[in-house]
Amino acid sequence: MRIHADQEKCCxxxxxxxxxxxxxxxxEEDGIVVVLDAEPPxxxxxxxxxxxxxxxxxxxxxxx
Amino acid sequence: MTTAERTAPLDAPDAPDALAVPAxxxxxxxxxxxxxxxxxxxxxxVTRATLWDGSACWLVTRHQDVRQVLGDxxxxxxxxxxxFPFLTAGGREILSGxxxxxxxxxxxxxxxxxxxxxxxxxxxxxxxRPEVQRLAxxxxxxxxxxxxxxxxxxxxxxxxxxxxxxxLLGVPYEDHGYFQERSRILLSLRSTAEEVRTAxxxxxxxxxxxxxxxxxxxxxxxxxxLVARGExxxxxxxxxxxxxxxxxxxxxxxxxxxxxxxxxRNPDQLARLRAEPSLVKGAVEELLRYLTIVHNGVxxxxxxxxxxxGRTIRAGEGVLCTINTANRDEDVFPGGxxxxxxxxxxxxxxxxxxxxxxxxxxxxxxxxxxAVETLIRRLPGLRLDIPFEDVAFRSDMAxxxxxxxxxxx
Ligand code: SF4
Numbered sequence: 358m359r360i361h362a363d364q365e366k367c368c369x370x371x372x373x374x375x376x377x378x379x380x381x382x383x384x385e386e387d388g389i390v391v392v393l394d395a396e397p398p399x400x401x402x403x404x405x406x407x408x409x410x411x412x413x414x415x416x417x418x419x420x421x
Numbered sequence: 422m423t424t425a426e427r428t429a430p431l432d433a434p435d436a437p438d439a440l441a442v443p444a445x446x447x448x449x450x451x452x453x454x455x456x457x458x459x460x461x462x463x464x465x466x467v468t469r470a471t472l473w474d475g476s477a478c479w480l481v482t483r484h485q486d487v488r489q490v491l492g493d494x495x496x497x498x499x500x501x502x503x504x505f506p507f508l509t510a511g512g513r514e515i516l517s518g519x520x521x522x523x524x525x526x527x528x529x530x531x532x533x534x535x536x537x538x539x540x541x542x543x544x545x546x547x548x549x550r551p552e553v554q555r556l557a558x559x560x561x562x563x564x565x566x567x568x569x570x571x572x573x574x575x576x577x578x579x580x581x582x583x584x585x586x587x588x589l590l591g592v593p594y595e596d597h598g599y600f601q602e603r604s605r606i607l608l609s610l611r612s613t614a615e616e617v618r619t620a621x622x623x624x625x626x627x628x629x630x631x632x633x634x635x636x637x638x639x640x641x642x643x644x645x646x647l648v649a650r651g652e653x654x655x656x657x658x659x660x661x662x663x664x665x666x667x668x669x670x671x672x673x674x675x676x677x678x679x680x681x682x683x684x685x686r687n688p689d690q691l692a693r694l695r696a697e698p699s700l701v702k703g704a705v706e707e708l709l710r711y712l713t714i715v716h717n718g719v720x721x722x723x724x725x726x727x728x729x730x731g732r733t734i735r736a737g738e739g740v741l742c743t744i745n746t747a748n749r750d751e752d753v754f755p756g757g758x759x760x761x762x763x764x765x766x767x768x769x770x771x772x773x774x775x776x777x778x779x780x781x782x783x784x785x786x787x788x789x790x791x792a793v794e795t796l797i798r799r800l801p802g803l804r805l806d807i808p809f810e811d812v813a814f815r816s817d818m819a820x821x822x823x824x825x826x827x828x829x830x
Contacts, residue, residue, distance in 0.1 A: 368531070368534065368538070368777075369534075370772070370778045370779065370780060371542055374542075374544075375783075383543060383544065385539070388535075388545075407767065411767055413774045414778075
């Protein structure tokens with residue numbers, strides 16, 4: 358799994374951080390998404406898919 | 422002619438049973454969406470309704486369609502565009518106090534919103550937990566000191582988020598009576614346009630003076646930091662401060678009181694939570710879904726013709742996304758008419774969806790988790806102190822909840 362987060366689209370509401378805290382974080386200065394682990398282990402895949410599904414700005418995409 | 426200029430009005434619904442919004446709830450269960458709107462999900466998920474001034478708009482009621490509309494920037498949040506659906510004359514008057522970013526589109530919306538995203542990010546807000554917990558415990562101490570009953574709204578549910586947002590903004594809490602009263606007028610569906618205009622002016626004037634005072638005496642609150650940034654005028658800072666102040670008060674306060682009532686009405690769910698406090702995080706998501714206090718819908722206006730749920734919404738037509746019905750959509754939340762604290766409710770749209778999704782949601786979550794957990798832990802005998810039938814629900818407010826909640830312990 359490979360994750361891409363679009364920082365232009367992100368509106369910084371943090372849902373991804375709550376869904377998958379090992380994979381997503383927010384930038385200190387402006388709360389915009391940062392990906393901590395772009396190729397997370399299989400155990401985290403469900404959480405990442407959930408994060409992509411609840412992201413309000415459709416900023417997270419996942420490829421297999 | 423561009424599509425954005427085409428503002429042909431919808432035909433006013435002519436069927437005698439055409440839905441009027443805000444729609445009345447049924448007397449049976451005050452937690453359920455209005456029956457007419459709830460029925461639409463099955464019968465005609467994208468349907469027409471009539472507003473207070475006789476104009477028509479679309480109601481979008483299903484989860485997937487609500488996410489489509491709120492996620493698509495061809496549906497504008499700009500309340501100045503013709504066709505934008507207002508719930509009341511007073512609602513339209515709110516624009517007189519200056520436009521906030523929730524009623525603007527990108528790129529202006531994003532520019533203003535990004536000035537605040539760092540203040541509400543998850544890490545920042547999680548770090549406030551000990552402080553919020555301390556405030557919650559103090560309020561309970563004071564509420565229970567020598568007493569066995571109280572109004573949960575005035576003694577706990579309202580002061581908790583009020584103290585927190587005042588702290589964050591750098592607004593003196595001593596003035597809470599002043600802005601709570603004005604905030605109530607702004608959100609009352611009964612307020613006249615005149616009342617709304619006055620309340621707006623007073624609130625913005627108050628916050629403008631506050632912003633000016635931060636120039637001399639800066640602190641680390643949001644208002645002060647916006648002043649130091651130097652990109653916004655005092656009037657613009659005041660308008661933004663007004664949005665945060667009103668939103669910070671009315672939403673979490675009502676979620677706290679209404680959640681308490683919903684749990685008292687569902688004793689099996691309350692017992693489940695008491696037995697397993699680790700369920701609190703998930704329970705708060707479920708309460709957000711089940712109660713959905715933004716109960717009259719999220720307004721947008723189409724700027725192009727767009728197909729939604731098999732219907733074509735034309736440019737210039739208003740849309741209300743009824744997030745309360747979306748949050749009960751059986752396709753996403755099977756058995757969704759019931760409160761189930763063990764449900765995975767994370768896909769709810771109680772905070773809205775799209776780039777306008779609630780900026781303060783990490784803070785709301787922390788406050789609600791602490792409020793619910795603290796109430797349950799500290800008041801094991803908590804019960805309603807009046808008959809359930811006598812509870813005064815806020816059907817007359819833009820944010821649903823209860824006007825007061827007499828409880829005993
Ligand atoms: S959920 Fe989406 S919009 Fe929100 S912070 Fe994460 S990437 Fe950004």
